[in-house]
Amino acid sequence: QLQLQESGPGLVKPSETLSLTCTVSGGSISSSSYYWGWIRQPPGKGLEWIGSIYYSGSTYYNPSLKSRVTISVDTSKNQFSLKLSSVTAADTAVYYCARHDDYYASDYWGQGTLVTVSS
Amino acid sequence: QSVLTQPPSVSAAPGQKVTISCSGSSSNIGNNYVSWYQQLPGTAPKLLIYENNKRPSGIPDRFSGSKSGTSATLGITGLQTGDEADYYCGTWDSSGVFGGGTKLTVL
Secondary structure, three states, X not given: OOEEEEEOOOEEOOOOOEEEEEEEEOOOOOXXXXXXXXXXXXXXXXXXXXXXXXXXXXXXXXXXXXXXXXXXXEOOOOEEEEEEOOOOHHHOEEEEEEEEOOOOOEEEEOOOEEEEEOO | OOOEEOOOEEEEOOOOOEEEEEEOOOOOHHHOOOEEEEEOOOOOOEEEEEOOOEOOOOOOOOEEEEEEOOEEEEEEOXXXXXXXXXXXXXXXXXXXXXXXXXXXEEO
């Protein structure tokens, strides 16, 4: 059974960079036809897609976040990572990592991790 | 403001049927597959429907999906109290997009 697990600091200061890692177990991140993505959900609000990466390194970002987002993959560790720079309180959210197919259906999700932006 | 429009809330009695709509445009729903997700309180979203109307293994046939033009619909029959959750539609529009979510209350 595929499992995804987010890890990283739960508290980030304004203007700093948020960094999270998603570790994939029970399967290979190098599987063809699947993409690995990040989605976030501010408290009490809806889902927002941040971006995705293919195991080859091809990336796809939400245009509204593109200038601040970097997603990378480490196939040797079966992990992919998110960096979001210049964070503000508006970036406070539960961050999920997930796997999706060519048609953007996300079938496996991590449990989510709350990241709070505060001084 | 979400790219895809869903009603904020719907409600129905146990055993009844409910539908949740998801309205978009030709750049998203009109030319791409739609997925539906169920999010129970405090948990990660769960895929209910993919490619407009297909159910992943383990999803009961009480859940169904359809698409027509630039709109999609999630149907749930035989409502149970355990179906109380937030439901989201999702698709592609030069990037991933979701609806704003619909809170289902089973009265």
